[in-house]
Amino acid sequence: MGVTDDLPTLANLKNNLPPSVADRLRYPKVEQFQQPNVITTTVDLIFNWARSHSIFPFTYGLACCAFEMLTSGFARFDIARFGWEVFRPTPRQSDLMIVAGTVNEKMGPVLKLLYDQMAEPKWVVSMGACATSGGPFYDGYNVVNGVDKIVPVDVYIPGCPPRPEALFDGLLQLQQKIQQMSYVSSNTGAVDLCESKWRAPRAEGGRGVQQCFLEPRE
Amino acid sequence: MTAEIGTIVISMDELAVRLGEAFPGELADIRIQDPDTVIAQVEAAGLKGIARRLHDLPQIAFDSLTLISSVDYKTHFECVYHLYSFAANRYLELHVRVSRAKPVLDTVSDVWPSADWHEREAWDMMGIRFEGHPDPRRILLKDDWIGHPLRKDYVDLIENHPYV
Numbered sequence: 001m002g003v004t005d006d007l008p009t010l011a012n013l014k015n016n017l018p019p020s021v022a023d024r025l026r027y028p029k030v031e032q033f034q035q036p037n038v039i040t041t042t043v044d045l046i047f048n049w050a051r052s053h054s055i056f057p058f059t060y061g062l063a064c065c066a067f068e069m070l071t072s073g074f075a076r077f078d079i080a081r082f083g084w085e086v087f088r089p090t091p092r093q094s095d096l097m098i099v100a101g102t103v104n105e106k107m108g109p110v111l112k113l114l115y116d117q118m119a120e121p122k123w124v125v126s127m128g129a130c131a132t133s134g135g136p137f138y139d140g141y142n143v144v145n146g147v148d149k150i151v152p153v154d155v156y157i158p159g160c161p162p163r164p165e166a167l168f169d170g171l172l173q174l175q176q177k178i179q180q181m182s183y184v185s186s187n188t189g190a191v192d193l194c195e196s197k198w199r200a201p202r203a204e205g206g207r208g209v210q211q212c213f214l215e216p217r218e
Numbered sequence: 219m220t221a222e223i224g225t226i227v228i229s230m231d232e233l234a235v236r237l238g239e240a241f242p243g244e245l246a247d248i249r250i251q252d253p254d255t256v257i258a259q260v261e262a263a264g265l266k267g268i269a270r271r272l273h274d275l276p277q278i279a280f281d282s283l284t285l286i287s288s289v290d291y292k293t294h295f296e297c298v299y300h301l302y303s304f305a306a307n308r309y310l311e312l313h314v315r316v317s318r319a320k321p322v323l324d325t326v327s328d329v330w331p332s333a334d335w336h337e338r339e340a341w342d343m344m345g346i347r348f349e350g351h352p353d354p355r356r357i358l359l360k361d362d363w364i365g366h367p368l369r370k371d372y373v374d375l376i377e378n379h380p381y382v
Contacts, residue, residue: 106360
Protein backbone atom coordinates (compact mmCIF):
# COMPACT_ATOMS: atom_id res chain seq x y z
CA MET A 1 0.00 0.00 0.00
CA GLY A 2 2.98 2.25 0.32
CA VAL A 3 3.08 2.58 -3.48
CA THR A 4 -0.44 4.03 -3.72
CA ASP A 5 0.38 6.57 -1.04
CA ASP A 6 3.08 7.96 -3.24
CA LEU A 7 0.73 8.42 -6.25
CA PRO A 8 -0.14 12.11 -6.68
CA THR A 9 -3.77 12.94 -6.02
CA LEU A 10 -5.46 15.86 -7.79
CA ALA A 11 -5.16 18.07 -4.72
CA ASN A 12 -1.56 17.07 -4.45
CA LEU A 13 -0.94 17.97 -8.07
CA LYS A 14 -2.45 21.42 -7.76
CA ASN A 15 -0.55 22.22 -4.62
CA ASN A 16 2.76 21.10 -6.04
CA LEU A 17 2.58 23.06 -9.32
CA PRO A 18 5.03 25.87 -9.81
CA PRO A 19 3.30 29.23 -9.02
CA SER A 20 3.52 30.58 -12.56
CA VAL A 21 1.75 27.57 -14.08
CA ALA A 22 -0.90 27.60 -11.36
CA ASP A 23 -1.67 31.24 -11.96
CA ARG A 24 -1.96 30.70 -15.67
CA LEU A 25 -4.47 27.95 -15.15
CA ARG A 26 -6.48 29.96 -12.68
CA TYR A 27 -6.50 33.27 -14.58
CA PRO A 28 -6.15 33.03 -18.38
CA LYS A 29 -4.11 36.06 -19.29
CA VAL A 30 -4.77 38.66 -21.93
CA GLU A 31 -1.35 38.01 -23.36
CA GLN A 32 -2.49 34.64 -24.57
CA PHE A 33 -4.71 36.41 -27.11
CA GLN A 34 -2.05 38.74 -28.43
CA GLN A 35 -0.88 36.09 -30.84
CA PRO A 36 -3.24 34.65 -33.42
CA ASN A 37 -4.47 31.32 -32.20
CA VAL A 38 -7.38 29.03 -32.78
CA ILE A 39 -9.69 31.09 -30.59
CA THR A 40 -8.93 34.53 -32.03
CA THR A 41 -9.04 33.40 -35.64
CA THR A 42 -12.36 31.65 -35.10
CA VAL A 43 -13.84 34.71 -33.42
CA ASP A 44 -12.50 36.90 -36.24
CA LEU A 45 -14.00 34.59 -38.83
CA ILE A 46 -17.45 34.64 -37.26
CA PHE A 47 -17.51 38.35 -36.52
CA ASN A 48 -16.12 39.39 -39.89
CA TRP A 49 -18.59 37.15 -41.69
CA ALA A 50 -21.49 38.67 -39.77
CA ARG A 51 -20.26 42.25 -40.09
CA SER A 52 -19.42 42.16 -43.75
CA HIS A 53 -22.71 40.57 -44.76
CA SER A 54 -25.07 42.79 -42.78
CA ILE A 55 -23.79 46.33 -43.12
CA PHE A 56 -26.25 48.95 -41.92
CA PRO A 57 -25.56 52.01 -44.11
CA PHE A 58 -26.23 55.50 -42.85
CA THR A 59 -28.35 57.45 -45.34
CA TYR A 60 -25.99 60.36 -45.81
CA GLY A 61 -27.14 61.69 -49.16
CA LEU A 62 -26.01 65.27 -49.79
CA ALA A 63 -26.45 65.77 -53.53
CA CYS A 64 -27.25 63.92 -56.75
CA CYS A 65 -25.18 60.89 -55.70
CA ALA A 66 -27.92 60.25 -53.17
CA PHE A 67 -30.28 59.32 -55.98
CA GLU A 68 -27.90 56.64 -57.19
CA MET A 69 -27.56 55.40 -53.62
CA LEU A 70 -31.34 55.21 -53.20
CA THR A 71 -31.76 53.67 -56.65
CA SER A 72 -29.40 50.90 -55.64
CA GLY A 73 -31.80 50.12 -52.82
CA PHE A 74 -34.77 49.57 -55.12
CA ALA A 75 -35.78 46.45 -56.97
CA ARG A 76 -33.87 46.99 -60.20
CA PHE A 77 -30.43 46.89 -58.57
CA ASP A 78 -31.48 45.55 -55.18
CA ILE A 79 -28.79 46.12 -52.60
CA ALA A 80 -30.56 43.51 -50.46
CA ARG A 81 -28.87 40.80 -52.51
CA PHE A 82 -25.74 41.56 -50.50
CA GLY A 83 -27.44 42.09 -47.16
CA TRP A 84 -26.78 45.82 -46.95
CA GLU A 85 -30.33 47.05 -47.40
CA VAL A 86 -31.04 48.24 -43.87
CA PHE A 87 -30.55 51.95 -44.43
CA ARG A 88 -30.73 53.81 -41.14
CA PRO A 89 -31.48 57.50 -40.79
CA THR A 90 -29.69 57.67 -37.43
CA PRO A 91 -25.96 57.27 -36.81
CA ARG A 92 -26.57 55.30 -33.61
CA GLN A 93 -27.85 52.28 -35.49
CA SER A 94 -25.57 52.32 -38.50
CA ASP A 95 -21.98 51.25 -39.06
CA LEU A 96 -21.27 52.48 -42.59
CA MET A 97 -21.47 56.11 -43.64
CA ILE A 98 -21.90 56.46 -47.40
CA VAL A 99 -21.05 60.11 -48.00
CA ALA A 100 -22.97 60.67 -51.24
CA GLY A 101 -22.55 64.20 -52.47
CA THR A 102 -20.83 67.53 -52.02
CA VAL A 103 -19.69 68.34 -48.50
CA ASN A 104 -19.72 72.08 -47.90
CA GLU A 105 -18.14 74.07 -45.11
CA LYS A 106 -21.36 74.33 -43.14
CA MET A 107 -21.98 70.59 -43.36
CA GLY A 108 -18.44 69.70 -42.23
CA PRO A 109 -18.94 69.98 -38.45
CA VAL A 110 -22.30 68.21 -38.76
CA LEU A 111 -20.69 65.33 -40.63
CA LYS A 112 -17.99 65.01 -38.00
CA LEU A 113 -20.58 65.03 -35.20
CA LEU A 114 -22.65 62.32 -36.87
CA TYR A 115 -19.54 60.25 -37.54
CA ASP A 116 -18.56 60.50 -33.89
CA GLN A 117 -22.02 59.33 -32.87
CA MET A 118 -21.69 56.09 -34.82
CA ALA A 119 -20.75 53.04 -32.79
CA GLU A 120 -17.48 51.20 -33.42
CA PRO A 121 -16.56 49.49 -35.64
CA LYS A 122 -17.52 51.97 -38.35
CA TRP A 123 -16.55 52.60 -41.92
CA VAL A 124 -16.82 55.47 -44.37
CA VAL A 125 -17.33 55.19 -48.11
CA SER A 126 -16.71 58.32 -50.18
CA MET A 127 -19.16 58.10 -53.07
CA GLY A 128 -18.56 60.20 -56.16
CA ALA A 129 -16.15 62.88 -57.25
CA CYS A 130 -17.45 65.56 -54.86
CA ALA A 131 -17.05 63.58 -51.67
CA THR A 132 -13.68 62.29 -52.83
CA SER A 133 -12.01 65.53 -53.90
CA GLY A 134 -14.55 68.31 -54.28
CA GLY A 135 -15.18 67.25 -57.86
CA PRO A 136 -16.38 69.92 -60.28
CA PHE A 137 -16.78 72.34 -57.35
CA TYR A 138 -13.13 72.08 -56.33
CA ASP A 139 -12.60 75.85 -56.48
CA GLY A 140 -15.92 76.69 -54.84
CA TYR A 141 -15.78 79.07 -51.92
CA ASN A 142 -17.97 76.83 -49.76
CA VAL A 143 -16.83 73.32 -50.71
CA VAL A 144 -14.66 70.97 -48.64
CA ASN A 145 -12.20 69.36 -51.04
CA GLY A 146 -12.90 65.79 -50.07
CA VAL A 147 -14.56 64.25 -47.06
CA ASP A 148 -11.22 62.70 -46.07
CA LYS A 149 -10.26 66.13 -44.74
CA ILE A 150 -12.81 65.49 -41.98
CA VAL A 151 -13.16 61.73 -41.39
CA PRO A 152 -11.01 58.75 -42.41
CA VAL A 153 -12.28 57.11 -45.59
CA ASP A 154 -12.09 53.38 -46.29
CA VAL A 155 -13.20 53.16 -49.92
CA TYR A 156 -13.32 55.87 -52.60
CA ILE A 157 -15.78 55.40 -55.46
CA PRO A 158 -15.10 57.61 -58.50
CA GLY A 159 -17.81 58.78 -60.86
CA CYS A 160 -20.13 61.72 -61.29
CA PRO A 161 -22.34 60.22 -60.08
CA PRO A 162 -21.26 56.56 -59.86
CA ARG A 163 -23.79 54.06 -61.12
CA PRO A 164 -25.25 51.59 -58.63
CA GLU A 165 -22.91 48.91 -60.00
CA ALA A 166 -19.97 51.09 -59.04
CA LEU A 167 -21.41 51.52 -55.56
CA PHE A 168 -21.75 47.73 -55.26
CA ASP A 169 -18.16 47.29 -56.43
CA GLY A 170 -16.97 49.72 -53.78
CA LEU A 171 -19.00 48.04 -51.09
CA LEU A 172 -17.69 44.62 -52.15
CA GLN A 173 -14.17 45.96 -51.71
CA LEU A 174 -15.18 47.25 -48.30
CA GLN A 175 -16.51 43.78 -47.58
CA GLN A 176 -13.10 42.30 -48.39
CA LYS A 177 -11.53 44.88 -46.12
CA ILE A 178 -13.84 44.01 -43.26
CA GLN A 179 -13.10 40.31 -43.70
CA GLN A 180 -9.39 40.97 -43.08
CA MET A 181 -9.98 42.65 -39.75
CA SER A 182 -8.64 41.01 -36.63
CA TYR A 183 -8.63 41.59 -32.92
CA VAL A 184 -4.95 40.80 -32.82
CA SER A 185 -2.75 43.83 -33.14
CA SER A 186 -0.67 44.38 -36.24
CA ASN A 187 2.77 43.96 -34.68
CA THR A 188 2.10 40.25 -34.48
CA GLY A 189 1.64 39.98 -38.22
CA ALA A 190 -2.14 40.19 -38.40
CA VAL A 191 -4.08 43.17 -39.63
CA ASP A 192 -4.97 45.83 -37.14
CA LEU A 193 -8.49 46.94 -36.48
CA CYS A 194 -8.86 50.23 -38.30
CA GLU A 195 -8.20 53.03 -35.91
CA SER A 196 -11.11 55.26 -36.78
CA LYS A 197 -10.54 58.17 -34.45
CA TRP A 198 -11.06 61.64 -35.79
CA ARG A 199 -7.98 63.81 -35.59
CA ALA A 200 -7.88 67.56 -35.38
CA PRO A 201 -7.11 69.16 -38.74
CA ARG A 202 -3.63 70.50 -39.34
CA ALA A 203 -4.86 74.07 -39.23
CA GLU A 204 -5.78 73.57 -35.57
CA GLY A 205 -2.41 72.12 -34.72
CA GLY A 206 -3.47 68.51 -35.01
CA ARG A 207 -1.90 65.66 -36.90
CA GLY A 208 -4.47 65.70 -39.66
CA VAL A 209 -6.75 62.88 -40.60
CA GLN A 210 -5.12 59.52 -40.29
CA GLN A 211 -5.88 57.13 -43.07
CA CYS A 212 -6.06 53.47 -42.26
CA PHE A 213 -4.46 51.20 -44.82
CA LEU A 214 -4.62 47.48 -45.08
CA GLU A 215 -1.47 45.45 -44.74
CA PRO A 216 -1.32 42.14 -46.55
CA ARG A 217 -1.79 39.21 -44.24
CA GLU A 218 1.32 37.07 -44.07
CA MET B 219 -57.34 86.58 -50.65
CA THR B 220 -55.73 85.45 -53.87
CA ALA B 221 -57.82 85.82 -56.99
CA GLU B 222 -57.96 83.22 -59.69
CA ILE B 223 -55.22 83.52 -62.27
CA GLY B 224 -56.05 85.82 -65.16
CA THR B 225 -59.48 87.08 -64.07
CA ILE B 226 -58.51 90.57 -65.22
CA VAL B 227 -57.63 90.83 -68.91
CA ILE B 228 -55.26 93.74 -69.39
CA SER B 229 -52.84 94.46 -72.21
CA MET B 230 -49.21 95.23 -71.51
CA ASP B 231 -49.46 98.83 -72.74
CA GLU B 232 -52.51 99.44 -70.59
CA LEU B 233 -50.79 97.94 -67.56
CA ALA B 234 -47.76 100.18 -68.04
CA VAL B 235 -49.96 103.25 -68.38
CA ARG B 236 -52.02 102.36 -65.31
CA LEU B 237 -48.91 101.78 -63.23
CA GLY B 238 -47.48 105.11 -64.36
CA GLU B 239 -50.71 106.85 -63.39
CA ALA B 240 -50.96 105.12 -60.04
CA PHE B 241 -47.34 105.96 -59.11
CA PRO B 242 -46.56 109.32 -60.70
CA GLY B 243 -42.89 110.14 -60.35
CA GLU B 244 -42.21 107.03 -58.29
CA LEU B 245 -41.96 104.35 -60.96
CA ALA B 246 -39.38 105.77 -63.32
CA ASP B 247 -38.18 104.48 -66.65
CA ILE B 248 -41.14 102.16 -67.18
CA ARG B 249 -40.61 99.77 -70.08
CA ILE B 250 -42.25 96.60 -71.31
CA GLN B 251 -40.46 93.32 -71.72
CA ASP B 252 -42.37 90.79 -73.79
CA PRO B 253 -44.43 88.84 -73.21
CA ASP B 254 -45.73 89.69 -69.76
CA THR B 255 -43.27 91.78 -67.74
CA VAL B 256 -43.16 95.47 -66.89
CA ILE B 257 -39.83 96.83 -65.67
CA ALA B 258 -39.54 99.99 -63.57
CA GLN B 259 -36.85 101.86 -61.69
CA VAL B 260 -37.54 102.77 -58.06
CA GLU B 261 -35.72 104.99 -55.56
CA ALA B 262 -34.56 103.18 -52.45
CA ALA B 263 -36.14 105.72 -50.11
CA GLY B 264 -39.68 105.19 -51.40
CA LEU B 265 -39.49 101.42 -51.76
CA LYS B 266 -41.46 100.52 -48.64
CA GLY B 267 -44.47 102.71 -49.49
CA ILE B 268 -44.53 101.63 -53.12
CA ALA B 269 -44.37 97.99 -52.08
CA ARG B 270 -47.31 98.37 -49.72
CA ARG B 271 -49.45 100.14 -52.31
CA LEU B 272 -48.53 97.70 -55.09
CA HIS B 273 -49.56 94.86 -52.81
CA ASP B 274 -52.96 96.49 -52.18
CA LEU B 275 -53.53 97.86 -55.69
CA PRO B 276 -57.19 97.48 -56.72
CA GLN B 277 -57.86 94.89 -59.46
CA ILE B 278 -54.19 94.30 -60.40
CA ALA B 279 -52.73 93.74 -56.95
CA PHE B 280 -49.15 92.47 -57.12
CA ASP B 281 -49.73 90.16 -54.19
CA SER B 282 -46.85 87.75 -54.79
CA LEU B 283 -43.11 88.31 -54.49
CA THR B 284 -41.40 85.51 -56.35
CA LEU B 285 -37.75 86.55 -56.07
CA ILE B 286 -35.35 89.19 -54.84
CA SER B 287 -32.14 89.08 -56.82
CA SER B 288 -29.12 91.26 -56.20
CA VAL B 289 -26.58 92.36 -58.77
CA ASP B 290 -23.09 93.79 -58.31
CA TYR B 291 -22.35 96.45 -60.96
CA LYS B 292 -19.01 97.33 -59.27
CA THR B 293 -20.05 101.00 -59.02
CA HIS B 294 -23.24 100.14 -57.15
CA PHE B 295 -25.48 97.26 -56.22
CA GLU B 296 -28.95 96.71 -57.57
CA CYS B 297 -31.80 94.77 -56.00
CA VAL B 298 -34.45 93.41 -58.37
CA TYR B 299 -37.87 92.61 -56.90
CA HIS B 300 -39.81 90.19 -59.10
CA LEU B 301 -43.52 90.70 -58.41
CA TYR B 302 -46.45 88.77 -59.80
CA SER B 303 -50.12 89.62 -60.00
CA PHE B 304 -52.34 86.57 -59.88
CA ALA B 305 -55.42 88.55 -61.02
CA ALA B 306 -53.78 90.04 -64.11
CA ASN B 307 -51.29 87.20 -64.72
CA ARG B 308 -48.56 89.82 -65.22
CA TYR B 309 -45.09 90.35 -63.80
CA LEU B 310 -43.50 93.55 -62.52
CA GLU B 311 -39.80 94.04 -61.90
CA LEU B 312 -38.69 96.78 -59.53
CA HIS B 313 -35.05 97.74 -59.94
CA VAL B 314 -33.60 99.51 -56.90
CA ARG B 315 -30.14 101.04 -56.86
CA VAL B 316 -28.18 100.56 -53.65
CA SER B 317 -25.03 102.49 -52.93
CA ARG B 318 -21.88 100.49 -52.40
CA ALA B 319 -20.77 102.67 -49.51
CA LYS B 320 -23.93 102.10 -47.50
CA PRO B 321 -25.75 99.00 -48.79
CA VAL B 322 -28.93 99.30 -46.74
CA LEU B 323 -32.55 98.89 -47.85
CA ASP B 324 -35.87 98.81 -46.07
CA THR B 325 -37.29 95.35 -45.59
CA VAL B 326 -40.47 94.36 -47.41
CA SER B 327 -40.91 91.14 -45.45
CA ASP B 328 -43.93 92.61 -43.65
CA VAL B 329 -45.56 93.28 -47.04
CA TRP B 330 -44.71 89.96 -48.69
CA PRO B 331 -43.68 87.27 -46.16
CA SER B 332 -41.75 85.45 -48.88
CA ALA B 333 -39.23 88.31 -48.83
CA ASP B 334 -37.87 87.02 -45.52
CA TRP B 335 -35.53 84.35 -46.84
CA HIS B 336 -34.71 86.21 -50.06
CA GLU B 337 -33.49 89.17 -48.05
CA ARG B 338 -31.45 86.89 -45.85
CA GLU B 339 -29.86 85.40 -48.95
CA ALA B 340 -29.11 88.87 -50.36
CA TRP B 341 -27.41 89.71 -47.06
CA ASP B 342 -25.52 86.42 -47.06
CA MET B 343 -24.25 86.54 -50.62
CA MET B 344 -24.07 90.25 -51.48
CA GLY B 345 -23.92 91.97 -48.10
CA ILE B 346 -27.01 94.16 -48.54
CA ARG B 347 -28.52 94.83 -45.15
CA PHE B 348 -32.30 95.10 -44.77
CA GLU B 349 -33.47 97.53 -42.12
CA GLY B 350 -36.25 96.10 -39.94
CA HIS B 351 -35.82 92.48 -40.96
CA PRO B 352 -37.21 90.14 -38.25
CA ASP B 353 -34.33 87.62 -38.44
CA PRO B 354 -31.26 89.15 -40.09
CA ARG B 355 -28.97 86.12 -40.04
CA ARG B 356 -27.05 84.39 -42.79
CA ILE B 357 -29.08 81.68 -44.49
CA LEU B 358 -26.71 79.48 -46.51
CA LEU B 359 -23.19 79.99 -45.19
CA LYS B 360 -21.85 79.47 -41.69
CA ASP B 361 -22.70 82.15 -39.14
CA ASP B 362 -19.03 83.09 -38.67
CA TRP B 363 -18.26 83.41 -42.39
CA ILE B 364 -16.06 86.38 -43.28
CA GLY B 365 -17.12 88.34 -46.36
CA HIS B 366 -19.92 88.07 -48.89
CA PRO B 367 -18.85 85.68 -51.65
CA LEU B 368 -20.91 86.91 -54.61
CA ARG B 369 -19.42 90.39 -54.50
CA LYS B 370 -17.02 91.09 -57.33
CA ASP B 371 -14.27 92.15 -54.91
CA TYR B 372 -14.67 89.17 -52.57
CA VAL B 373 -11.45 87.76 -51.18
CA ASP B 374 -11.64 84.20 -49.86
CA LEU B 375 -9.90 83.93 -46.50
CA ILE B 376 -8.32 80.78 -45.10
CA GLU B 377 -10.29 81.36 -41.89
CA ASN B 378 -13.39 80.30 -43.79
CA HIS B 379 -11.88 76.88 -44.52
CA PRO B 380 -10.99 74.92 -41.37
CA TYR B 381 -10.71 71.64 -43.28
CA VAL B 382 -7.61 72.10 -45.39
